[in-house]
């Protein structure tokens with residue numbers, strides 16, 4: 081940018097005066113829908129040609145209006161881990177669009193306060209709790225495979241990936257299963273309609289209204305589900321306030337609905353394009369856990385943002401209290417200082433500490449559930465469905481992020497499929 085250029089943020093506001101013009105870069109054009117075999121490959125240009133820290137004028141209503149962006153592994157780790165300098169206080173603040181003032185819990189709470197909410201929720205997401213859920217997850221997955229196995233075709237994104245994690249999550253929370261389509265419509269309006277504020281308001285407003293009524297139901301008639309556990313739970317030896325209850329249930333609702341679905345769709349797209357990888361995992365299912373970790377690494381869904389708590393410098397750049405800073409996982413997960421041959425999909429990584437499930441105190445609460453769901457979804461599919469490809473003529477477009485691949489029609493030889501579950 082030449083001096084004398086006036087830059088406005090996407091919202092129309094002025095660029096903050098402490099942001100030097102030469103550090104302003106557009107980042108929104110990289111993670112856009114494309115047909116590449118690795119839809120994340122355009123982010124390489126950001127890593128290689130942009131300053132190590134830069135400022136993007138991007139605007140996300142109610143979340144941030146322009147943000148610093150860090151792109152290197154080490155810098156992203158620092159932002160996630162250093163809660164003296166970086167806060168989540170205004171993270172996921174969609175509820176503010178409809179005039180609500182409660183906090184999204186646990187994400188929008190900083191340590192040490194954050195810890196008490198994790199103590200309340202952790203037992204429901206521990207490896208032991210997830211192992212107990214496994215038979216239900218497996219039954220849900222196999223019930224879906226039953227519907228298409230011998231037909232030789234399915235839309236793996238729409239009829240499989242979109243459904244199984246939501247059914248598992250709704251069962252965990254106690255939500256009525258018939259609400260599935262309605263929940264997804266609200267959630268898509270919130271997370272996938274950036275810029276369309278009216279749609280976002282409709283989505284979050286509808287969800288909060290419904291969740292409040294469900295909370296009331298659980299208050300009147302306690303049940304064995306996570307919503308009821310929150311409604312009747314305690315933090316610091318006292319019951320949760322109304323705001324804490326709706327904040328916790330709302331954030332779980334937001335985080336638990338379609339993250340696994342997006343990962344599943346991107347994973348199957350990659351497998352359909354790589355029959356060698358498919359065969360390897362079908363003949364050596366013991367490699368599936370490592371494969372899932374690698375799928376997670378090469379498909380980061382979100383780039384988390386933090387609020388800066390104190391003025392300080394990052395690699396000589398002045399960052400001020402009140403600024404926002406984005407962890408660009410779409411480059412951090414491919415940083416060669418941490419990952420050898422980072423753009424290659426490898427099953428033999430000795431360590432794979434990617435940021436897809438974030439890092440530091442807000443590391444994803446649902447990580448064990450997500451991993452187990454993905455392992456089962458892939459393992460059961462490969463066990464029952466023979467070698468598959470994309471349906472001829474199918475659209476290959478993938479959105480490298482939460483939108484992922486809404487439709488992914490696959491085909492296989494129906495005679496070779498396993499109709500029976502066991």
Ligand code: HEM
Pocket residue numbers: 171185186187188198249331332335336337339340343381382384385435436437438439441442443444445446447449450
């Ligand atoms: C592949 C699937 C998933 C991905 C990629 C994912 C990603 C993330 C990320 C990046 C964060 C941190 C956000 C931030 O730091 O700004 C996060 C936090 C969180 N996730 Fe997940 N998530 C997944 C699945 C789930 C599931 C299935 C649930 C619940 C059922 C869940 C619940 C949460 C919660 C409650 C937090 C907040 C944790 C805290 O603040 O302490 N996630 N997730």
